[in-house]
Amino acid sequence: MRDDFHSQAWADHHGDLTSAINKAFRGFMVGFERLNALQFDAPWRSGTQAKTSIKH
Structure with a gap:
């Protein structure tokens, strides 16, 4: 196999790559949830209720 020298590096570091991804x-998910809560939350909720409904 022509790329066999990469297999050891992949075996050593694929866990780091997947955890970084x-x-x-x-x-991104937390950011989009916050953006969604800011843009589409019910207007009758106070600011503290809206912030506590977001899960991190």
């Missing part, structure tokens, strides 16, 4: 997607 997971962390990035979680950050």
